[in-house]
Amino acid sequence: MKPIREVEGRAIPLGLKNVDTDVIIPAQYLKTITRKGLGRGAFETIRAQPGNVFDDPEYKGANILIAGDNFGCGSSREHAAWALGDLGIDAVIAPSFSDIFSGNAFKNGILTVVLPQEAVDRLLEVAKTHPIGIDLENQTVTTPFQDRFRFEIDPFRKHCLLNGLDEVGMTLAQDAAISTFEGRMAADRPWL
Amino acid sequence: MSSKPRTLYEKIWDAHVVERRDDGTCLIYIDRHLVHEVTSPQAFEALRVAGRKLRRPDLTLAVPDHNLPTTARLDADGRRVPIADRESADQLATLERNAPEFGVRYIDAVAPEQGIVHVVGPEQGFSQPGTTIVCGDSHTAAHGGLGALAFGIGTSEIEHVMATQTLLLAPSKTMEVRVEGTLGAGVTPKDVILHVIGVIGAAGGTGYVIEYTGNVFREMSVEGRLTVCNMSIEGGARAGLIAPDETTFAYMQGRPMAPAGADWDKAIAWWRTLPTDPGATYDKVVIIDAADIAPCLTWGTSPEDVVPITGVVPDPMSFADPSKQVAAQKSLDYMGLTPGTRMQDVPVENIFIGSCTNSRIEDLRAAAAVVKGRKVAANVRQALIVPGSGLVKRQAEEEGLDRIFVEAGFEWREPGCSMCLAMNPDKVPAGERCASTSNRNFVGRQGPGARTHLVSPAMAAAAAVTGHLTDVRELEPVA
Numbered sequence: 069m070k071p072i073r074e075v076e077g078r079a080i081p082l083g084l085k086n087v088d089t090d091v092i093i094p095a096q097y098l099k100t101i102t103r104k105g106l107g108r109g110a111f112e113t114i115r116a117q118p119g120n121v122f123d124d125p126e127y128k129g130a131n132i133l134i135a136g137d138n139f140g141c142g143s144s145r146e147h148a149a150w151a152l153g154d155l156g157i158d159a160v161i162a163p164s165f166s167d168i169f170s171g172n173a174f175k176n177g178i179l180t181v182v183l184p185q186e187a188v189d190r191l192l193e194v195a196k197t198h199p200i201g202i203d204l205e206n207q208t209v210t211t212p213f214q215d216r217f218r219f220e221i222d223p224f225r226k227h228c229l230l231n232g233l234d235e236v237g238m239t240l241a242q243d244a245a246i247s248t249f250e251g252r253m254a255a256d257r258p259w260l
Numbered sequence: 261m262s263s264k265p266r267t268l269y270e271k272i273w274d275a276h277v278v279e280r281r282d283d284g285t286c287l288i289y290i291d292r293h294l295v296h297e298v299t300s301p302q303a304f305e306a307l308r309v310a311g312r313k314l315r316r317p318d319l320t321l322a323v324p325d326h327n328l329p330t331t332a333r334l335d336a337d338g339r340r341v342p343i344a345d346r347e348s349a350d351q352l353a354t355l356e357r358n359a360p361e362f363g364v365r366y367i368d369a370v371a372p373e374q375g376i377v378h379v380v381g382p383e384q385g386f387s388q389p390g391t392t393i394v395c396g397d398s399h400t401a402a403h404g405g406l407g408a409l410a411f412g413i414g415t416s417e418i419e420h421v422m423a424t425q426t427l428l429l430a431p432s433k434t435m436e437v438r439v440e441g442t443l444g445a446g447v448t449p450k451d452v453i454l455h456v457i458g459v460i461g462a463a464g465g466t467g468y469v470i471e472y473t474g475n476v477f478r479e480m481s482v483e484g485r486l487t488v489c490n491m492s493i494e495g496g497a498r499a500g501l502i503a504p505d506e507t508t509f510a511y512m513q514g515r516p517m518a519p520a521g522a523d524w525d526k527a528i529a530w531w532r533t534l535p536t537d538p539g540a541t542y543d544k545v546v547i548i549d550a551a552d553i554a555p556c557l558t559w560g561t562s563p564e565d566v567v568p569i570t571g572v573v574p575d576p577m578s579f580a581d582p583s584k585q586v587a588a589q590k591s592l593d594y595m596g597l598t599p600g601t602r603m604q605d606v607p608v609e610n611i612f613i614g615s616c617t618n619s620r621i622e623d624l625r626a627a628a629a630v631v632k633g634r635k636v637a638a639n640v641r642q643a644l645i646v647p648g649s650g651l652v653k654r655q656a657e658e659e660g661l662d663r664i665f666v667e668a669g670f671e672w673r674e675p676g677c678s679m680c681l682a683m684n685p686d687k688v689p690a691g692e693r694c695a696s697t698s699n700r701n702f703v704g705r706q707g708p709g710a711r712t713h714l715v716s717p718a719m720a721a722a723a724a725v726t727g728h729l730t731d732v733r734e735l736e737p738v739a
């Protein structure tokens with residue numbers, strides 16, 4: 069995974085609430101057996117509407133997405149995170165995320181930033197004309213207009229994202245502890 | 261042991277901690293891993309690329325379900341009917357290759373036990389009380405009906421479980437949803453959970469694991485409990501739980517993968533220790549009076565958009581929250597509904613009885629009881645009954661339910677996810693409406709442009725025979 073320290077650039081001001089993973093990537097794109105190329109199906113229903121933010125030349129090459137409450141709700145499909153990654157999105161900002169989606173995003177090196185609704189509203193406004201910046205190290209989102217919003221992030225996730233660490237490899241290093249647990253389980257709950 | 265009273269969730273969690281970190285996250289051991297064809301290919305691929313093994317194939321069970329067509333799988337000569345859709349065929353073939361390569365137990369597409377993962381797991385006794393169960397599918401929450409901590413995971417987590425049999429997790433907050441009292445006539449477990457989601461909202465459970473308590477759940481069958489827990493995710497909760505009790509034990513006993521002999525006694529003894537201790541506290545408590553629950557259904561494109569069947573399509577302006585007003589208007593535009601229309605006046609062209617929410621034997625019995633002696637209405641174009649597994653199908657056939665459905669004009673299909681999601685040939689055409697026993701009414705879920713009303717099996721059956729959304733309580737009994 070590539071490490072993330074700062075994400076700078078234009079942001080797509082989507083702003084919608086309850087954007088579910090079927091909207092992010094419709095089911096007909098889930099039939100792939102690899103992780104690549106899902107960007108073409110991303111937000112299909114929204115992109116079918118003329119004048120949508122995703123096809124607006126103003127936001128071409130944007131690497132940040134700003135959304136409303138409960139982004140990524142619905143199915144647990146990780147394809148949603150892969151589709152965003154394939155679109156070139158490095159970070160999503162919203163007042164809240166579904167648990168599964170933010171976990172999936174994190175595991176694919178996409179930063180999810182939770183900010184209060186007022187801050188998100190302000191960023192949605194700024195994003196229409198100007199870039200915004202996210203500094204993971206200092207946990208802040210800033211605009212060219214001196215706005216500065218601090219966000220919270222789980223310290224473990226932060227550490228992994230900053231260093232581009234792969235979680236499976238880190239857990240495999242704890243093989244001894246897992247084996248000990250399995251030994252105890254075999255004694256206590258032999259039916260499993 | 262500490263003497264602090266603990267909830268069911270806390271007990272299961274504590275029993276599975278491999279390691280606790282300073283920040284409270286824990287490495288949690290996973291007892292059961294269910295695998296299907298859609299979310300697993302990239303995980304197997306990642307293992308292969310990294311040269312990693314699957315740690316506990318014996319704790320892993322794979323079964324294809326999402327994109328199998330539900331038409332006959334064998335031709336007259338007993339040969340496999342190939343899947344026409346190339347990508348679906350590819351995913352199935354990939355699972356068929358991966359399972360033996362990694363030593364995973366595999367129930368193949370034509371096995372008598374094949375079915376929807378969340379129906380097969382409990383039915384085989386693979387899913388058990390007090391276990392941690394994961395699957396690359398958000399409706400894994402269903403298994404919580406057995407008193408297991410069960411939740412959906414993404415593909416990177418699937419890879420993590422395959423390689424390490426663990427997950428790194430932060431503990432969830434706990435929410436008690438207590439429903440007490442007497443359920444009215446025609447009110448089923450599906451209505452109970454739709455009502456609960458209507459009350460807490462689609463994001464109300466975010467960050468929580470819900471434990472359903474109260475006499476309503478205690479008196480519910482295991483099938484009903486699986487239905488309730490299944491939809492916990494539609495209320496935003498990652499998992500739902502119901503304490504294991506005598507009903508659970510009776511359900512477990514004798515299932516092919518359930519504990520047997522001396523193990524059975526040990527297992528039961530442990531399961532009895534799991535229910536929440538008196539005095540244990542939850543982070544949030546929601547109390548619902550059973551008498552307030554009517555047979556209900558959804559009008560919009562979020563599972564929180566619930567009204568009683570006696571109700572009307574709401575006016576978007578009736579919502580206090582401005583963003584909900586906008587969302588409701590969008591929903592109504594998509595659903596092709598006008599505020600004030602009586603729900604019962606809405607015609608439906610499609611009926612789907614199936615999915616991991618409502619495709620168990622009880623569900624089929626409930627639907628058959630309504631259908632018996634009646635015919636599918638003329639304006640209904642498509643009415644599918646899709647049993648959740650081959651075993652459910654066989655049981656239903658032994659009880660003669662298939663004949664009731666077929667005589668009424670329903671199609672009797674092979675097990676699979678079917679019309680629950682638009683990944684296989686069973687779809688609702690654009691602009692058409694479906695009374696569906698599935699769990700999601702999202703935009704495009706049952707096919708691009710499809711309009712979904714979530715209902716119980718009895719209500720789906722009632723809609724099938726009248727051709728419009730119908731209060732099942734008002735159908736005259738057939739002599």
Ligand code: SF4
Nearest residue numbers: 399615616677680681
């Ligand atoms: S029936 Fe529907 S919700 Fe259940 S596993 Fe299949 S697709 Fe998912």
